[in-house]
Amino acid sequence: MLKRRLRLENINVKYVALISTLTTLIFIYLALRFKVFRIYPIVSPTLPIPVSINFYNVVVASIVLLIMPPALVLYRRHLLWDRVENVMPMFLRDLSELSKVGVPIPQAILELSKKPYGFWSKDLKKLAIRISLGEDFEEAVRAIAKKYPISVQRYLEIIVEAFKSGGRASEVLDLASRFTSSIRSFEEEKKRSLKVYMLVLYISILIYLASSAAIIYMSVKLHETSAGAGEIIKGIASPSALLAILYSVGIFEALFAGAVIGKLLYRSVSYGIMHILIILFIVMVSFNIINSYLILSTEPIPLPRL
16 A cells, blocks of 8 residues: 555656646547537527537536546645654654664664654655665755655754754754644644635535526526516526526636635645535536426427437
């Protein structure tokens, strides 16, 4: 299991994004080739967007194909980095304890490389090997730190500064351990409090979907009761047109809501991609249910020929 995570962690996200882009283009070409959706009819001359729900299903599927592979890599990588950050305060505390009894920091790292620190253990053993082979301590630590984000590099830089401090190493490490523990506690508390805003965004999406269903339902009933009334309903959007407008707005809401969640919780928009996928799935399923139960029964749309 650890080997599988390591392989996933070393994957270049740019290559994954390139492959997913090519896959998306092939998917769109096949959808056009086999006429899965129709461009016409459109909502109106002033709003030339297709009415066919299959068009929006293809759009959602294309977005999912485009962003899902990079999202999985980034999400797994974030989980691994988060686990390393969680064990760093404990690692610094253990390093401080050994330093207090007179063990030099390089030797203490050799000793601690035998202890389990989760995902960090693999790189800790690599660092111990570099040190045992006689590599400069600062260069060895910074070489290992390159693969990690800045949040983890800060902890490793503390070890370098403690090594430079000489006889005050144990004091520096002890203060760093308590400080990093406080930071991690603060980060966890902040994440828990910000999850409330994530919940608010999800609830707002559900409210939007419920409101969309209500609007389309009222539109269907209006067209049913106004059948044969002629000019009374002239200019009023049909249920299919309303669904097209609301579906397209739902897609944009999913993209922006997921990006906001990533920025709030993980300090990066890219980590919100998983939430974009979840919200897109909810939006697609909801509007297809609305189409099946409210529109097809009263205003059937002919299926495209494959």
